Amino acid sequence: MNQGGADIADTFPKLLDRNARTMGDAPAYREKEFGIWQTYDWSRVREETRALAAGLAGLGFRPGDKLIVVGDNRPRLYWAMNAAQCLGGIPVPVYQDAVASEMAYVVEHAEARFAIVENQEQVDKLLEIQRQVPALATIVYEDPRGLRDYRDVASYESVQEKGRAALKATPDLLDAGIAAAKGSDASVMLYTSGTTGRPKGVVLSFDNLRLTAENAARADGLRAGDDLVSYLPMAWVGDHIFSYAQGHAVGLTVNCPESPDTLQADLREIGPTYYFAPPRVLENMITTVTIRMEDAGAFKRRAFRYFMDLARRVGSRLLDGQPVSLADRLQYALGNLLVYAPLKNALGLSRVRVAYTAGEAVGPDIFNFFRSLGINMKQLYGQTEASVFVTQHPNRDVRLETVGKPSPDVELKIADNGEVLFRGPGVFLEYYKNPAATAETKTADGWVHSGDAGFIDEAGHLRIIDRAKDVGKLVDGTLFAPKYIENKLKFFPHINEVVAFGDGRDHVAAFVNVDLTAVGDWAERRDISYASYQELAARPEVLALIRGEIEQVNAELATDPRMAGAQIRRFLVLPKLLDADDGELTRTRKVRRGFIAERYAALVTALYDGSASIHIRTEVTFEDGRKGVVEGDVAIGDATVHPAVLLKKAG
Amino acid sequence: MARASRAIGDVLLSVENISLGFGGVKALTDISFDIHKGEVRAIIGPNGAGKSSMLNCINGFYHPQQGTITYKGVPRSRMKPHEAAAQGIARTFQNIALFKGMSTLDNIMTGRNLRMKSGLFWQALHWGPALREEIEHRRVVERVIDFLEIQHVRKMPVGQLPYGLQKRVELGRALAAEPELLLLDEPMAGMNIEEKQDMCRFVLDVNDTFGTTICLIEHDMGVVMDISDRVVVLDYGKKIGDGTPEAVKANPDVVAAYLGTAH
Numbered sequence: 001m002n003q004g005g006a007d008i009a010d011t012f013p014k015l016l017d018r019n020a021r022t023m024g025d026a027p028a029y030r031e032k033e034f035g036i037w038q039t040y041d042w043s044r045v046r047e048e049t050r051a052l053a054a055g056l057a058g059l060g061f062r063p064g065d066k067l068i069v070v071g072d073n074r075p076r077l078y079w080a081m082n083a084a085q086c087l088g089g090i091p092v093p094v095y096q097d098a099v100a101s102e103m104a105y106v107v108e109h110a111e112a113r114f115a116i117v118e119n120q121e122q123v124d125k126l127l128e129i130q131r132q133v134p135a136l137a138t139i140v141y142e143d144p145r146g147l148r149d150y151r152d153v154a155s156y157e158s159v160q161e162k163g164r165a166a167l168k169a170t171p172d173l174l175d176a177g178i179a180a181a182k183g184s185d186a187s188v189m190l191y192t193s194g195t196t197g198r199p200k201g202v203v204l205s206f207d208n209l210r211l212t213a214e215n216a217a218r219a220d221g222l223r224a225g226d227d228l229v230s231y232l233p234m235a236w237v238g239d240h241i242f243s244y245a246q247g248h249a250v251g252l253t254v255n256c257p258e259s260p261d262t263l264q265a266d267l268r269e270i271g272p273t274y275y276f277a278p279p280r281v282l283e284n285m286i287t288t289v290t291i292r293m294e295d296a297g298a299f300k301r302r303a304f305r306y307f308m309d310l311a312r313r314v315g316s317r318l319l320d321g322q323p324v325s326l327a328d329r330l331q332y333a334l335g336n337l338l339v340y341a342p343l344k345n346a347l348g349l350s351r352v353r354v355a356y357t358a359g360e361a362v363g364p365d366i367f368n369f370f371r372s373l374g375i376n377m378k379q380l381y382g383q384t385e386a387s388v389f390v391t392q393h394p395n396r397d398v399r400l401e402t403v404g405k406p407s408p409d410v411e412l413k414i415a416d417n418g419e420v421l422f423r424g425p426g427v428f429l430e431y432y433k434n435p436a437a438t439a440e441t442k443t444a445d446g447w448v449h450s451g452d453a454g455f456i457d458e459a460g461h462l463r464i465i466d467r468a469k470d471v472g473k474l475v476d477g478t479l480f481a482p483k484y485i486e487n488k489l490k491f492f493p494h495i496n497e498v499v500a501f502g503d504g505r506d507h508v509a510a511f512v513n514v515d516l517t518a519v520g521d522w523a524e525r526r527d528i529s530y531a532s533y534q535e536l537a538a539r540p541e542v543l544a545l546i547r548g549e550i551e552q553v554n555a556e557l558a559t560d561p562r563m564a565g566a567q568i569r570r571f572l573v574l575p576k577l578l579d580a581d582d583g584e585l586t587r588t589r590k591v592r593r594g595f596i597a598e599r600y601a602a603l604v605t606a607l608y609d610g611s612a613s614i615h616i617r618t619e620v621t622f623e624d625g626r627k628g629v630v631e632g633d634v635a636i637g638d639a640t641v642h643p644a645v646l647l648k649k650a651g
Numbered sequence: 652m653a654r655a656s657r658a659i660g661d662v663l664l665s666v667e668n669i670s671l672g673f674g675g676v677k678a679l680t681d682i683s684f685d686i687h688k689g690e691v692r693a694i695i696g697p698n699g700a701g702k703s704s705m706l707n708c709i710n711g712f713y714h715p716q717q718g719t720i721t722y723k724g725v726p727r728s729r730m731k732p733h734e735a736a737a738q739g740i741a742r743t744f745q746n747i748a749l750f751k752g753m754s755t756l757d758n759i760m761t762g763r764n765l766r767m768k769s770g771l772f773w774q775a776l777h778w779g780p781a782l783r784e785e786i787e788h789r790r791v792v793e794r795v796i797d798f799l800e801i802q803h804v805r806k807m808p809v810g811q812l813p814y815g816l817q818k819r820v821e822l823g824r825a826l827a828a829e830p831e832l833l834l835l836d837e838p839m840a841g842m843n844i845e846e847k848q849d850m851c852r853f854v855l856d857v858n859d860t861f862g863t864t865i866c867l868i869e870h871d872m873g874v875v876m877d878i879s880d881r882v883v884v885l886d887y888g889k890k891i892g893d894g895t896p897e898a899v900k901a902n903p904d905v906v907a908a909y910l911g912t913a914h
Contacts, residue, residue, distance in 0.1 A: 148860075
């Protein structure tokens with residue numbers, strides 16, 4: 001062992017030891033159970049983790065073994081990841097809503113022999129997988145509910161109990177293994193959702209995660225004791241870096257909600273200081289606020305409107321420290337008393353110091369809503385292959401249309417074809433068992449092809465246009481960036497998802513998914529009746545509503561000479577919601593456009609052959625895996641195209 | 652469904668030659684059956700067959716003119732519903748009987764009422780022994796909430812909840828009393844398929860996890876046949892069948908009275 005190596009906490013088990021030593025009674029995890037927040041301090045977490053690790057060792061877990069971890073965010077599952085690392089193993093968190101067949105691929109590809117899962121639902125899936133992948137020998141569950149009659153599965157507590165006994169007999173059972181691990185070793189394996197093809201197992205090292213976590217924390221001024229609510233999937237790299245890596249490296253307190261349904265109430269009770277939400281979650285928040293305000297009394301409604309207008313005007317400027325007139329400052333202070341502070345409190349965002357959104361482009365209304373309330377909402381650009389952070393908005397330099405400046409120690413360059421390349425401490429080791437894909441993505445000197453097209457603007461901020469491979473051309477040569485158009489449409493609250501077509505075609509056309517909550521509410525207020533999503537989507541009023549919004553987007557596109565030719569001419573409202581269970585979205589809810597184009601080929605043809613409606617019959621998968629059929633006529637709408645507006649150039 | 656770990660015990664409650672009439676209307680005539688410890692026992696029958704009357708007799712709400720009911724080996728004389736409750740019998744109602752303006756939590760808390768020992772004085776002050784006791788009761792209630800997966804509506808007034816959830820809260824209130832015998836009067840009535848599936852699972856889970864004996868009235872034949880161990884069939888206040896679901900299904904009287912002609 002090299003000198004001093006043990007002093008640097010360069011792995012998560014070593015960081016856990018350090019935290020237990022330096023802040024043993026500080027809260028590390030909280031979990032709401034039986035209506036009360038149960039707190040686990042760092043010493044307790046260390047004890048629990050070691051007990052589990054020793055227990056797993058007793059079950060035959062060896063260095064290099066993979067540990068599948070599946071479930072909602074639970075402290076015990078986070079500890080399980082650390083326990084695997086104590087033994088030189090590699091945790092592989094898996095999306096908890098994945099169906100058994102998807103999970104089977106990961107289990108088989110990772111050659112995992114062990115799994116720790118949350119509850120009966122997941123145990124059932126893994127038992128099913130076990131039949132195809134017999135190498136999966138040991139399944140450990142956390143919640144015993146409904147599992148009394150199951151054979152050949154072990155409870156978390158029983159494993160820990162055996163581990164405690166083993167540790168009593170041999171107190172230094174784990175020490176050598178923990179000390180032997182190095183920062184450059186593999187820490188975790190995260191399967192990327194993959195908008196194309198099979199998921200790939202991204203291997204990240206301890207150094208990747210730890211250095212990235214520390215850098216980002218320093219840039220944002222995070223400190224021990226900052227509160228984080230962990231509610232995004234544990235299999236997602238974002239949760240891994242925020243909850244796990246920054247949790248250990250900085251000493252954040254990770255708060256696990258009681259259940260996904262209670263998130264909003266739990267958020268309010270915890271009042272996180274560090275917050276992450278993908279745009280769709282922020283959007284839902286605003287939709288809820290808007291709907292509730294429409295039901296409020298006339299006075300409250302007017303006050304809300306008045307002060308929100310004021311906030312939109314000056315809120316962001318105040319946040320960025322720009323000059324604002326005294327009168328506006330005073331009014332803003334009054335608004336804070338009457339509207340902003342109570343609203344932030346209701347949303348559970350009163351204490352937020354740093355908030356991030358990423359994953360998809362965020363709409364200006366959404367982003368500005370939060371910033372105008374005085375919430376330091378920022379964007380970041382990241383990838384699993386980068387341990388998340390590639391660029392992030394610096395505090396006080398936040399621009400809606402960019403994803404910020406390179407994170408500390410990260411280098412950026414733009415390839416000739418417009419693709420963004422990055423290099424830095426977070427760059428992944430490899431794709432597991434896939435050297436060809438690794439070589440394709442990562443150059444020998446460490447540059448990673450992000451697959452996104454973008455450019456760096458005058459202020460040094462990165463702007464992302466689209467996936468590099470999705471950017472195409474219409475037959476007349478007009479640039480077609482589908483995501484750019486889709487995002488503009490998705491910023492309307494009534495529109496949930498859009499798929500735009502146009503590459504190699506003579507005009508742009510689109511599939512639209514309406515937002516059931518927002519359009520449902522809109523329909524209710526107009527006495528438009530519907531019984532299901534399909535019925536709502538087929539209403540001519542809804543088609544007209546969407547047409548209006550598409551035409552607004554067309555008008556916007558017309559002002560951009562590069563995009564004026566890519567206005568949407570024809571569209572339809574899909575009779576079913578695009579769903580990850582049907583393979584139409586990835587588990588992180590990104591549109592899989594190739595798959596959709598293939599599956600709805602008849603609809604795409606109809607968009608381009610001028611027909612006014614088309615009959616469709618398609619299969620849907622329900623949550624429990626059963627299949628059903630959606631059938632009906634889909635009307636196709638035509639939208640007005642605006643002539644290109646030529647902006648006069650000065651001089 | 653593997654429910655191997657369940658043990659069916661001795662007779663918990665037996666009903667012998669019960670007759671109940673309201674004026675000239677004979678609601679029940681000479682009914683006898685028993686319920687074993689740990690089983691799921693169903694009472695079925697067409698509308699007006701006397702199912703709810705039977706449950707009301709067991710519960711002590713009605714007093715049969717003839718016959719005896721023996722609970723835990725003790726024949727019972729005229730008994731009030733709260734005495735039945737104190738002996739470990741809890742029930743839910745066909746039409747939801749919750750306090751609509753109170754939260755889920757408070758409604759389930761009322762299920763602990765009989766077990767509260769501190770006096771009115773301390774309870775009014777919400778201090779001292781009353782506070783300590785309430786914490787203990789709250790713990791039980793929270794376990795019930797967790798068990799029934801209704802954390803997200805813990806603080807909501809039950810009047811605002813969908814029907815299926817209200818039914819679940821009612822089950823929760825009955826469970827909070829930690830009953831030995833749980834009487835369920837049409838627990839799945841008016842529910843959609845998904846709600847029914849959930850409720851079935853909860854009923855079986857209660858039976859498995861707490862070993863609670865369950866006597867339920869139900870109209871949905873599929874449900875009854877799937878989840879009960881034994882079934883009593885009533886028709887016009889008379890017992891026309893008694894046995895396992897398979898035996899009852901094969902009984903020609905039952906088929907004629909209830910299930911209609913064989914499909």
